Amino acid sequence: MLSVAPMMDWTDSHCRVFHRLLAPHARLYTEMVHANAVLQGDRARLLARDPVENPVALQLGGSEPSLLAQAACVGQGHGFDEVNLNVGCPSDRVQAGRFGACLMKEPALVADCIGAMVEAVGKLDRPIPVTVKCRLGVDEENDYGRFLSFIDTVAAAGCHTFFVHARNAWLQGLSPKENREVPPLRYDWAYRLKQERPALTIAVNGGIATQAAALEHLQKVDGVMLGRAAYHDPYVLHGLDVALFGGTLQSRAQLLRRLQPYVEARLQQGVALKHITRHLLGLYHGQPGGRAFRQVLSEGAHLPGADWSLIEQAIGMTEMRVRSAA
Known part of the structure; x- marks a missing residue:
């Protein structure tokens, strides 16, 4: 119902421990880590996690099903409660590696990745969910039917939870920062998706800055994912956690x-x-x-x-x- 978005250079372990104090019931996310880095890099640093953070999810980047499947298993072994595939980052570096938002153009490949990850973690003693964070589309796409087809294709591979950043991603001409601000928000697509696919868990992300706005979204979708607001005004997290789950508001x-x-x-x-x-x-x-x-x-x-x-x-x-x- 309440989560904090994965944010590069921000949501490291220190940040997540702080956010856990503010919001005991929120789902927290790591920064995006490429599957190759998980398999070949310094796991002690890349997957650093304090037990107090849980429930916490590992966000992976990549587009190679077998590597993502292996990385998902590593994440489970390191105590993460969910693995999330990034299908929303628009940076040039990410595009050059054929992952992130450009994968919105390749739903079949995303489905293959999700299917491999779901199968791999399903064989473990402690299966964990595999989820997706995506955009509405890329560049000038304005076709809800195409967005719905993407969701259906990926859902058929075993993903039942989608975090929808309710904007398009512009792959050329906008910086990552501008991609979080310039493309117009279309929350109605996320609302419609939930209405038409009620069996899926749909959380909305993008431009949610206040407790009132978050509570309003929760009338129409299953969850809200806060990004920059949770970082720049973190007390909002505490107020939301108390409003949603009870407890006493602390100073x-x-x-x-x-x-x-x-x-x-x-x-x-x-x-x-x-x-x-x-x-x-x-x-x-x-x-x-x-x-x-x-x-x-x-x-x-x-x-x-x-x-x-x-x-x-x-x-x-x-x-x-x-x-x-x-």
Whole structure:
């Protein structure tokens, strides 16, 4: 029902631990990892995961069914609860490797990939779901029938959950950042898909910035996946989790202080504070003192010896500004 989108350079393990504190019931996603990297690269680094993150999904990139199947099994073995295939990233590098959004043009190949992954993980002692994150189409395509055909083809191969970024992907002429903002949002396609294929689990992604907007989408689809809003204004995640699953709304300071044991453990392992605090900067987004919070962390986290006391300093200065504003 609630998930945080896979975001390159953002949703690393430190980020996911923080998001788990904010939203205990959300499904979290790794950054996209190419299947080749999983099979041949530094798995300890690429698949780094703290047990507190679960449920967490591994997002894979690639277009070779056998390699994706092997990588999916590796992900399951590393404790991930789901494997998600990226069929939405529009970057030039991804296109050159024949994966990501350009696969929207090749539904049969995507189906082959999904079929191989589903078969492989289905043989394991702990089968996990294989899902897809996709766009509505590519470039100037404006044919709902083609989009529906893509979904049906992939669903027939064993995928029952689709995260629909409700925009087209422009493969030429727009940067990845522009691809997240310029193509118009068409949530009605996701709504219609859910109506016409009620047996599928459909979650909508793209441009969801507020709790109210997320709750409105959930009247028509099964789930919402937050991307940039979850990163730049992460307290939205906490509000949504409480609204959907119950519990008590906690203050930003209360939530952040629950991160202290994790931070101190990582510092003892040699992790620099800046690698953790970069994910915290949006916690006081739009609040009095939010700028001071970001400034204290941005200016101090990279300094030698920076530790939890810097975060306490940022909290204290911010809370002082909040009381002054009141």
